Amino acid sequence: MRKLYESIVNHKKTVIVAFVIAMIVSAFCSTMVNVNYDINDYLPDGTASTVALDTMNEEYDMSIPNARVMLSNVTVTQALEMKQKLSEIEGVEDVTWLDDVIDTEIPLETADKDTVENYYKDNNALFTVTINEHTRIETVNAIRDLIGDDNAMAGAAINTAIAAQATNKEVKNIIFLVIPICLAVLFLTSSSWIEPILLLGSIGVAILLNKGSNLMFGTISFVTNAAGGVLQLAVSMDYSIFLLHRFQEMREEGQAPKEAMINALCKSTGSILSSGLTTVIGFAALILMRFKIGPDMGLAMAKAIFLSLITVFVLFPVVLLYCYPLIDKTKHKSLLPDFGKFGQFVTKLMVPAVLIFVLFIIPCNLGQKENFFSYGSSQIFSTDTQIGRDTKIIEDTFGKSNNLVLMVPKGDLEKETELSKKLHDMPQVSSILSYVDNAGAEVPMDYLDNETLSKLISENYSRLVLTVDADFEGEATFNLIDEIRSLAKSYYGDEYLLAGESASTYDLMDTITKDNDRVNLIAIGAVFFVLLLSMKSITIPVILVLAIETAIWINLSVPYFTNDFVFYIAYLIISSVQLGATVDYAILLTSRYMEVREKASKKQTVVETLRSTTVSIMTSASILTIAGMLLWKISTHGILSQLGHLLARGTALSTIIVLFVIPGMLYIFDGLIQKTTVGVKFYNKKEKGVYEKEDYTALELD
Template identity: 55%
Template sequence: MKKVFSQILQHKISIVLIFTIGLVICALLKTQVKVDYDMNDYLPDSSSSTVAINLMEKEFGGGIPNARVMISNVTVPEALKYKEKLLKIDGVSDVMWLDDAINVKEPLETQDSSVVDTYYKNKNALYIVTIDADKRVKAVDAIRGLIGNDNAMTGAAVSTAVATQSTVQELAKIIKIAIPIVFFILILTTTSWVEPIIMLVSIGAAILLNEGSNLIFGTISFVTNGAGNILQLAVSLDFSVFLLHSYEEQKRQGLSAKDAMLQALNKSFGTIFSCGLTLIIGFAALVMMRFKIGPDLGLALAKGMCFSLLTVFSFYPVIMIISDKWIEKTRHRSFMPKFDLLGKVVSRIMIPLVVIFCLLIVPSYIAREKNDFYYGSSHIFSSSTQSGKDSLAIDNVFGKSNNMVLMVPKGDTATESKLNNELKKIAEISDIISFVNNAGAEIPMQYLDKDTLNKLESNHYSRMVLTVKTEYEGEIAFDTVKKIRATAEKYYPGKWYLAGESVSTYDLMDTITDDDVRVNLIAVAAIFIVILMVFKSWSIPVILVLAIETAIWINVSIPYFKGYTVFYISYLIICSVQLGATVDYAILFAHRYLEFREKYVKKKAIQKTIAVVAVPILTSGTVLTIIGYLLGYITTHGILKQIGILLGGGTLLSMAVVFFVLPGLLYLSDRLIEKTTKGVKFKHKELEE
């Protein structure tokens, strides 16, 4: 690689020009990248709920009901007028209310009270609304404009529309806060006022290249858009920090800027490249998820790491050399303390800490699997947000409720009637709007008005709209889905289609829980192989992976012990991201330990290693922690919030393990490491001071 780096440093202007052109192009391309906030869009195409939704849109020209709108203090005539106004909103394809279930011209007191209370209760009208996916934001804004803040709306379409708008604003806020904080941290950990600027410019270039090139995907998920850039900033900072510290070491030996950078590139290439490769593999493992947010985030982040490596090995060193005079003119004293004392303290307490660590391995592994999970998007907004308050207001009046739509082959009204009657026996179903239920099997279709008929009958299928008194997800909701599917299978074996948010969430649960073991095994195995190849050791990969994996298990077991529910997608993503992002610290520690172990006895090598790696690890780890917590405490999107909090806490745990536990593991495994690592020769015990 020395010849390659030499060529790069000799063609500084060309490198800057190439990057400048690429950045201008990507700045234009990033505006064309679309973001999808609907989790259900990322279900496998073969899942039964996805097949049902696609068929329903084809047969009926619209999707499933995806919003509930409540208007308070209205009479029946006023409620009917509001229904007409809702139907006129661009993007609203269907609105169902009480008049679709009963004849509202007759006294409500004479009607089935359970049906009436489903749609109209204490002068509150509840509408079941279907909003087109491509007009969600516009339609939800229009509905809010119609009903005002005093009334309420909830549902998947509403959550998606609100997330679309709020997340963009919140991410901008996070970036505005994060950049000054990162700059301040870099000021503390570098010795020039200019170096942090160059570092941020370099990382920003890699992020912009990645953002613009996301156009190859056409559309990216809200997770990728919300966390991708922030994660790339935090995890790729390692590369620049590692190279900078190596460069400073070479300059202190009296070399010129160019020679120092060439030596630094050659010396740090193995560490940086192995760290980058583990990140790429860790993120790429998400591609193996059947739930398509995983591949979406994994490919984007893996690509981002490639751009970060490309930048740190070309653009960053070139800019450093070009700016050398400015760097030297703006030198300041180091604001970081020496960490020799930390090394001595750790060397005294590391063995008891290893014992405590080992005692935590099994309980944390078991606890992580006992977490309670949310699988869908129905809980992404807390009760402190407008969406959360709206959902609570509707639930307080009408109770927990959602809608499912069942399609069966058209033509056999007798069988439809039997199916309809048996579905009514399911306790959680409070109402059914269907041809046989509302008109009766004995009434010919030509006697029904066209609008009603179009809602319930297509050329090939009959449609039943079921109102289910459950939450969108949970044990009762999922059990109801299974009951409805079993009942439909009884009368129409293999010929029925069921759709709805609960149905999609049930399929989502099946999909992403199946992904868990596969994704983690692939990530761990791949990173193990990379570390094995880099260190040419059988024992070091076991030690490093075990150390970081245990930090992950402790991190994701905390919600279980605290008693709060975790979004499964957040849990699954953080398991891969924390492994990829923080195993770098363990790799750097092990690299430097092996170097020092050839010169010093094992306890002294531990102390020297901690003193040398403390600043780069603390720099990267602090940035990753702060950015994680900023994401966690600023965004209102539940999934992104949990990713941020778990990332912040997980990084702290990984740093703690690397600084306080890994030294003990290496110390206790010293003889084993020497015997199972190719090309190393350690100081012998009898020479220990």
């Protein structure tokens, strides 16, 4: 490695030019990366609802109805005029209203009241709209311009379009705020006014390279797009800090800048790579998920950490060699107090803290498994947003409703009629649009116009569009999906197909719940194995993994104890991200403990370890917590906002456990650690009752 590092520092201009070119290319490429906001697109290939959607797209020219538009205070004539205007909007494939199920020329009082009130109630008209997924944003904006803010629209297509527009704007706001806040944190914890700018700048380069290189995937998920840069910044800042501190140490020993940098690189490689590897493992575990948002984020973030490491080992050394005179000129006194007293304070609390920690393990582990989960996108917008208010207005007026499409082999109209009657008997089914319901089995297909027929009959299938009075997800809805599938199977075996947001969400629930335990076990096992090799100990990996996993369990059990719901996607992601991102703090503290313990008593070691590591841990934890809080408070997308909330709270909990509980666990199990760790010999002199501060400044924290 030394020869490689010598080559880097001897070719500084080449390195700068190469990175400038890479940045320009990445900036251009980042504008061409597509972002997908539709959760259902990430279902595994081969699931029932995915096959149904693919088949329907092949057989029919239009999609499932995916939006509802409500007009207030309109007459039937005005509603019919608006239906025509909606139909003329580019991207609107179909609009269904009352005139599609009854003759609106006759007095409505003579028609079936329940049928009428599904579409027209108290002078409010409700249209069921099918929007083309390829023009969602433009079409939704056109519908809003047509109906104005006084009327309402809701549905999966509306949610996706609004999420795409809002998130793009909100991500920019988050970046705009996180940069000055990170600078403020770094100014507090650094010894030079220029250091924070160099640290943030180097990570900024890595973030740009990662965003540009995402073009290799073609399309990335909205989760990766919104959270990727923030996570990369917060998680990989440590690597630059490690190298900077080691470089300063080498220079303080009297080494020339170039030689100091080469030695700093050689001595910090192991610690930086170990830290990076545990983080990569946390993200890489997501790749093993069948739910495709996991692999999407896992690959992108593993690549992000890899590019951060390259930037730290190649670009940052060159930048430091160019800028060290400026760093020297802008040095200032420490703005933070010495944390020796904090270490003494922790020694008084650490044993009780461990006892309290033990009491939390089992109830929090059980509680986080019993959360009420939301699996789809039906609850991503709160009533504080316009789309949330619109959804509530429509549901308060017409009730909850969503559409399912049941496709059965065409040809047997008698069997199809029997199936339709059984479906009508289900209390949740409010209406069915099908050939046998609207034309009648006795009407020959030749008598229908092609436009109407093509909506219901394809080359191989007959289509029944069900409007059901049910939430898009939940136990009752999932039971309804089971009931419809069982009924269809009793008539057609495995030849039927059921599509719709609720069907997709059902399959999504089935998929990602199976992912959870497998992904977590692999992530924990991989991190444990890395710690086993790097620490050469059996006891230490158990302590560190248990500590961080408990922090995760506490974090994820809070919604259960506060009777709140959790987006399962956020639940899945945070389990791996919190482990990968915050186990570094535990490794940092434990490595320092093991180093100092060879020269000091247990209590002295705890104090010195906290004195020398607290600033480093708090710097990284503060940035990650602040990044999570900004994502939580700024994002109107429920999944992203909750992911930020869990990230902020999880980082804070991990930090508290690292600073207050792990020192106590190391203290209590000190003897066992010595016996189960290869090549360790602890200081055995009788421990003194009073802490005597010793000079440990020559020991670098890795």
